[in-house]
Amino acid sequence: MTDIAMIEAAAARAKGIVRETPLLSSPFLDEIAGRRVLAKAEVLQHTGSFKFRGGWAAVSALDPETRARGVLAFSSGNHAQGVAHAAQLHGVPAIIIMPKDAPALKIENTRALGAEVVLYDRAGGEKREEIGARLQAERNMTLIKPFDDAQVIAGQGTCGLEIAAQTAALGITQGTVLTCCGGGGLTSGIALALAAKAPGMTVRPVEPEGFDDTAISLASGTRTRHASPEAGFCDAILTPMPGEITFPILSRLCGPGIVVTELEVREAMRLAATRLKLVVEPGGAVALAAALFHGRALADGPVICTLSGGNADPALYAEILAGG
Amino acid sequence: MTDIAMIEAAAARAKGIVRETPLLSSPFLDEIAGRRVLAKAEVLQHTGSFKFRGGWAAVSALDPETRARGVLAFSSGNHAQGVAHAAQLHGVPAIIIMPKDAPALKIENTRALGAEVVLYDRAGGEKREEIGARLQAERNMTLIKPFDDAQVIAGQGTCGLEIAAQTAALGITQGTVLTCCGGGGLTSGIALALAAKAPGMTVRPVEPEGFDDTAISLASGTRTRHASPEAGFCDAILTPMPGEITFPILSRLCGPGIVVTELEVREAMRLAATRLKLVVEPGGAVALAAALFHGRALADGPVICTLSGGNADPALYAEILAGG
Numbered sequence: 134m135t136d137i138a139m140i141e142a143a144a145a146r147a148k149g150i151v152r153e154t155p156l157l158s159s160p161f162l163d164e165i166a167g168r169r170v171l172a173k174a175e176v177l178q179h180t181g182s183f184k185f186r187g188g189w190a191a192v193s194a195l196d197p198e199t200r201a202r203g204v205l206a207f208s209s210g211n212h213a214q215g216v217a218h219a220a221q222l223h224g225v226p227a228i229i230i231m232p233k234d235a236p237a238l239k240i241e242n243t244r245a246l247g248a249e250v251v252l253y254d255r256a257g258g259e260k261r262e263e264i265g266a267r268l269q270a271e272r273n274m275t276l277i278k279p280f281d282d283a284q285v286i287a288g289q290g291t292c293g294l295e296i297a298a299q300t301a302a303l304g305i306t307q308g309t310v311l312t313c314c315g316g317g318g319l320t321s322g323i324a325l326a327l328a329a330k331a332p333g334m335t336v337r338p339v340e341p342e343g344f345d346d347t348a349i350s351l352a353s354g355t356r357t358r359h360a361s362p363e364a365g366f367c368d369a370i371l372t373p374m375p376g377e378i379t380f381p382i383l384s385r386l387c388g389p390g391i392v393v394t395e396l397e398v399r400e401a402m403r404l405a406a407t408r409l410k411l412v413v414e415p416g417g418a419v420a421l422a423a424a425l426f427h428g429r430a431l432a433d434g435p436v437i438c439t440l441s442g443g444n445a446d447p448a449l450y451a452e453i454l455a456g457g
Numbered sequence: 458m459t460d461i462a463m464i465e466a467a468a469a470r471a472k473g474i475v476r477e478t479p480l481l482s483s484p485f486l487d488e489i490a491g492r493r494v495l496a497k498a499e500v501l502q503h504t505g506s507f508k509f510r511g512g513w514a515a516v517s518a519l520d521p522e523t524r525a526r527g528v529l530a531f532s533s534g535n536h537a538q539g540v541a542h543a544a545q546l547h548g549v550p551a552i553i554i555m556p557k558d559a560p561a562l563k564i565e566n567t568r569a570l571g572a573e574v575v576l577y578d579r580a581g582g583e584k585r586e587e588i589g590a591r592l593q594a595e596r597n598m599t600l601i602k603p604f605d606d607a608q609v610i611a612g613q614g615t616c617g618l619e620i621a622a623q624t625a626a627l628g629i630t631q632g633t634v635l636t637c638c639g640g641g642g643l644t645s646g647i648a649l650a651l652a653a654k655a656p657g658m659t660v661r662p663v664e665p666e667g668f669d670d671t672a673i674s675l676a677s678g679t680r681t682r683h684a685s686p687e688a689g690f691c692d693a694i695l696t697p698m699p700g701e702i703t704f705p706i707l708s709r710l711c712g713p714g715i716v717v718t719e720l721e722v723r724e725a726m727r728l729a730a731t732r733l734k735l736v737v738e739p740g741g742a743v744a745l746a747a748a749l750f751h752g753r754a755l756a757d758g759p760v761i762c763t764l765s766g767g768n769a770d771p772a773l774y775a776e777i778l779a780g781g
Contacts, residue, residue: 174501454774
């Protein structure tokens with residue numbers, strides 16, 4: 134199980150490779166939120182999202198012989214790029230299983246990072262887990278799951294270590310940390326890191342409307358599926374329910390989930406561009422949307438939000454910036 | 458005159474206030490350029506451009522009594538915001554003289570940063586220098602010029618100190634540093650810092666086609682005006698000729714100027730968004746355009762380029778991202 138020692142070991146292996154991303158702010162955002170807002174700019178991480186942290190942690194943790202046979206991942210895009218780039222830097226092969234309807238840029242980038250891409254039809258009922266298991270058996274490669282993997286959680290936890298150090302440097306010891314939450318890998322990693330290093334912080338997962346499986350699972354105390362189909366606006370974080378490994382961590386360490394609307398996410402993306410000069414994809418902007426527009430649901434004090442990914446589809450992104 | 462001691466003193470006064478901006482990269486950009494490209498992300502500086510460095514250096518260098526009477530600046534936008542925010546943080550008044558046709562966002566932001574904005578009609582023949590001199594006499598405030606000011610150059614030079622330290626940390630001691638060049642404040646500051654701290658670097662100013670006063674001045678050895686009207690695509694860097702103070706520094710320390718086209722700047726802005734997740738304004742993207750598309754004009758080896766500002770007009774920016 135992931136613990137603070139495993140997160141610190143992941144941070145040691147990541148040194149000089151994984152970027153320490155800045156904690157940014159703008160007086161204009163503070164004014165909208167009515168409080169201090171600090172944005173953890175994971176869009177600046179290698180491959181454009183925090184997922185490189187987990188990919189690097191998992192690939193670097195393998196014994197050399199196992200690693201040499203290569204790794205396998207299924208992902209709607211950001212985990213794919215994170216694992217592909219980690220494999221590429223280690224000089225080992227990677228196969229990535231991606232849905233046919235993933236943004237073209239994410240598929241193209243994954244191939245450009247040296248991975249072999251296998252596409253599947255999620256609308257047609259194919260299950261990525263089954264394809265992954267079959268390829269794993271056939272090629273004897275190591276499957277790196279997107280969130281239900283102790284080393285992946287440890288890697289995402291390195292983001293939490295940075296948040297703890299960066300807020301401490303600003304004299305902040307109490308606050309709310311809002312995370313963009315899909316399967317819960319980033320959220321559980323950050324929650325574990327902060328429980329050890331900044332226990333005055335409360336971590337709260339944020340999800341898009343209709344894909345609030347973590348919020349309803351936390352409220353009910355059991356892992357529960359949301360009712361929506363798989364496709365949706367915030368494509369990076371549309372998991373059907375919290376992970377087997379991640380949910381007990383979330384349940385133990387996090388506050389209640391927060392749900393934001395698509396209109397709020399679009400506005401948060403525009404504000405990230407004009408006020409922070411950062412390109413943020415829909416799934417990476419839900420935490421900022423909560424920070425800006427759901428302040429009444431939060432305890433007083435500063436809020437730290439992850440801007441977890443920036444791999445937006447260019448055409449959709451241009452439409453959103455134009456006011457759509 | 459600005460020297461390395463003055464730059465280091467500016468850096469000491471800036472500590473904990475001015476952001477150390479990251480030096481970012483992407484394998485996709487390296488591939489296009491055919492060499493290693495490192496982007497100095499000044500768009501992440503407070504107020505969205507490097508100009509806060511110079512504004513802070515100049516305001517913080519004033520004696521307290523002079524400072525308390527306030528400061529005055531004329532600027533098409535980024536210098537305005539830099540000085541306004543520096544005055545705001547010092548708790549002193551600021552008047553900013555801006556052209557009526559500056560991007561609306563820059564005018565609005567300058568007001569929001571607590572400054573009094575005075576608009577003038579540059580197409581109608583009004584001279585900002587005359588308005589500035591008149592207001593300076595009437596209100597007994599200190600005029601902070603956008604580039605021909607020793608402390609402003611020292612402040613911009615702090616960007617050069619960071620480039621020297623960040624490239625040294627990557628083991629890079631030889632390379633080309635491309636700067637987005639208007640009046641030459643950033644370029645001369647960086648050139649002074651690197652001459653002292655990273656003498657293996659060659660600084661080369663980059664300008665948009667038609668506004669190549671620095672390139673022609675460096676080629677001829679005397680300050681020369683370009684032939685274009687004042688308005689143009691790269692609004693932040695459309696000075697008519699190099700500065701009185703900056704030009705001798707550029708002339709002594711910089712390599713030849715490089716000129717890029719508007720189409721190259723638009724493509725560089727799109728690539729900064731998709732590959733670096735950064736919003737860059739036209740005038741802030743000329744150095745990246747040169748790094749990507751003018752490699753044959755450069756010596757072998759890595760290239761470092763400033764992404765000097767991100768305060769793009771939202772409608773124009775959306776149009777550019779959509780492929781325009």
